[in-house]
Amino acid sequence: MSRFGVSIETDLLDQFDALIQRKGYRSRSEAFRDLMREQLVREEWEDGDKTAVGILGLVYSHDTRELTKKLNRIQHRFFRNIISTTHIHLDHHNCLEVIVMKGKSADITHIADILISTRSVKDGKLLKTTTGAEIG
Amino acid sequence: MSRFGVSIETDLLDQFDALIQRKGYRSRSEAFRDLMREQLVREEWEDGDKTAVGILGLVYSHDTRELTKKLNRIQHRFFRNIISTTHIHLDHHNCLEVIVMKGKSADITHIADILISTRSVKDGKLLKTTTGAEIG
Amino acid sequence: MSRFGVSIETDLLDQFDALIQRKGYRSRSEAFRDLMREQLVREEWEDGDKTAVGILGLVYSHDTRELTKKLNRIQHRFFRNIISTTHIHLDHHNCLEVIVMKGKSADITHIADILISTRSVKDGKLLKTTTGAEIG
Amino acid sequence: MSRFGVSIETDLLDQFDALIQRKGYRSRSEAFRDLMREQLVREEWEDGDKTAVGILGLVYSHDTRELTKKLNRIQHRFFRNIISTTHIHLDHHNCLEVIVMKGKSADITHIADILISTRSVKDGKLLKTTTGAEIG
Numbered sequence: 001m002s003r004f005g006v007s008i009e010t011d012l013l014d015q016f017d018a019l020i021q022r023k024g025y026r027s028r029s030e031a032f033r034d035l036m037r038e039q040l041v042r043e044e045w046e047d048g049d050k051t052a053v054g055i056l057g058l059v060y061s062h063d064t065r066e067l068t069k070k071l072n073r074i075q076h077r078f079f080r081n082i083i084s085t086t087h088i089h090l091d092h093h094n095c096l097e098v099i100v101m102k103g104k105s106a107d108i109t110h111i112a113d114i115l116i117s118t119r120s121v122k123d124g125k126l127l128k129t130t131t132g133a134e135i136g
Numbered sequence: 137m138s139r140f141g142v143s144i145e146t147d148l149l150d151q152f153d154a155l156i157q158r159k160g161y162r163s164r165s166e167a168f169r170d171l172m173r174e175q176l177v178r179e180e181w182e183d184g185d186k187t188a189v190g191i192l193g194l195v196y197s198h199d200t201r202e203l204t205k206k207l208n209r210i211q212h213r214f215f216r217n218i219i220s221t222t223h224i225h226l227d228h229h230n231c232l233e234v235i236v237m238k239g240k241s242a243d244i245t246h247i248a249d250i251l252i253s254t255r256s257v258k259d260g261k262l263l264k265t266t267t268g269a270e271i272g
Numbered sequence: 273m274s275r276f277g278v279s280i281e282t283d284l285l286d287q288f289d290a291l292i293q294r295k296g297y298r299s300r301s302e303a304f305r306d307l308m309r310e311q312l313v314r315e316e317w318e319d320g321d322k323t324a325v326g327i328l329g330l331v332y333s334h335d336t337r338e339l340t341k342k343l344n345r346i347q348h349r350f351f352r353n354i355i356s357t358t359h360i361h362l363d364h365h366n367c368l369e370v371i372v373m374k375g376k377s378a379d380i381t382h383i384a385d386i387l388i389s390t391r392s393v394k395d396g397k398l399l400k401t402t403t404g405a406e407i408g
Numbered sequence: 409m410s411r412f413g414v415s416i417e418t419d420l421l422d423q424f425d426a427l428i429q430r431k432g433y434r435s436r437s438e439a440f441r442d443l444m445r446e447q448l449v450r451e452e453w454e455d456g457d458k459t460a461v462g463i464l465g466l467v468y469s470h471d472t473r474e475l476t477k478k479l480n481r482i483q484h485r486f487f488r489n490i491i492s493t494t495h496i497h498l499d500h501h502n503c504l505e506v507i508v509m510k511g512k513s514a515d516i517t518h519i520a521d522i523l524i525s526t527r528s529v530k531d532g533k534l535l536k537t538t539t540g541a542e543i544g
Contacts, residue, residue, distance in 0.1 A: 132366035
């Protein structure tokens with residue numbers, strides 16, 4: 001553990017303290033650690049060549065003509081980057097697919113863009129995370 | 137813990153000891169516990185009205201006309217019993233779907249039968265397990 | 273289909289066109305549809321009482337004392353909101369957990385906050401999506 | 409398609425017809441295809457060196473001291489063979505883990521044996537399936 005001082009404007013600190021209390025943090029140090037790690041993960045993604053992990057969430061209706069098939073075909077093209085897909089049958093019509101990917105961050109973004117921009121996908125979002133290997 | 141004696145033919149015991157050693161059991165008691173629990177789970181399944189948990193594995197090619205869509209449609213009909221489906225893109229053609237179900241064992245068996253007997257499914261098998269709630 | 277005109281500053285439109293082309297959209301209309309749906313999903317989340325779907329990604333090392341157990345305990349407390357968790361063993365040390373939740377958006381946010389703020393979690397992010405039921 | 413005749417004892421055929429009707433098969437041919445593929449998958453598993461796919465289901469209580477951690481540690485040792493693990497929080501106490509593995513069938517069996525024989529696992533079963541690559 002390294003200990004050191006930081007100086008922050010009181011107003012900003014008050015807002016921050018209120019926020020991290022609401023979020024359940026036990027101490028400012030733990031909250032700062034998370035912000036620092038978040039920054040490190042962001043850097044990994046900026047560099048398109050680093051190995052990253054992404055989670056893509058897609059919501060769509062399987063009633064839409066050919067959509068299920070189209071999304072599955074696209075995923076198979078990139079099967080080397082897709083670790084596994086969890087499919088939740090939300091109701092009689094709506095599907096949630098949670099696609100876990102590993103690979104160069106540029107490739108993950110590319111695959112996500114193709115799937116999200118497929119016509120009739122109701123919601124598509126990419127969560128950018130990390131292999132953890134280079135984060136302390 | 138209850139302790140008690142059992143008498144077993146030496147031949148049978150020798151075979152059993154060799155088997156459980158290969159399987160990595162530390163003691164006969166642990167192996168017996170597993171056999172007893174296995175029997176209890178089997179009983180839960182015999183009684184079609186008890187709540188059970190089943191895992192269905194399906195392997196198929198997404199190149200087969202309409203198959204992906206058909207399997208997804210069937211699953212949506214039973215979305216109340218299907219907790220989640222994991223889809224692994226095994227290669228450019230082959231898919232593995234792992235379907236986790238919870239409900240009356242008779243219903244799970246029924247859903248599994250429909251999916252397994254769908255034309256062109258390469259392999260379909262149901263693993264019968266338990267909610268654990270009634271197993272010590 | 274409704275058709276109507278919109279007027280946009282040329283500069284903004286040029287930037288937008290370049291962006292959606294990079295992302296693989298076939299037409300401006302499809303890109304606008306996605307933006308509109310995105311806004312609708314965001315509204316669902318603002319209203320803490322609506323049923324929403326969230327995907328939480330957590331990266332951590334299972335070498336960290338008690339962490340695996342702690343995260344599992346917390347999840348069990350909220351088992352009614354957690355549909356399923358996918359665990360990827362990234363390497364000898366690092367774990368990725370992808371936790372799919374359904375329920376009031378306020379509850380999902382609360383559960384995510386608790387898990388993300390748990391000490392030694394390397395990266396934690398919540399992806400906010402939808403049941404799709406109210407999105408056209 | 410090849411067509412050919414088979415001769416079967418009437419009694420056996422009657423029983424078989426009743427069974428496959430209950431299971432929802434449309435024709436005897438489809439039922440025979442499934443039996444043949446099942447035999448092929450079984451052969452793949454006999455030969456310990458072929459690449460196979462296995463699905464392991466484990467039910468246990470996360471209240472059992474150290475068990476969650478122990479099972480996670482074992483899985484990380486074999487992370488190269490484990491594609492993904494789905495964890496279902498069945499209730500406040502009971503967990504279902506569905507572990508999807510790919511690799512030499514002998515290795516999959518070995519990993520399954522270690523996990524199933526771990527003390528206090530309530531139910532553990534291995535479903536043996538296939539990559540589909542060599543099954544028509």
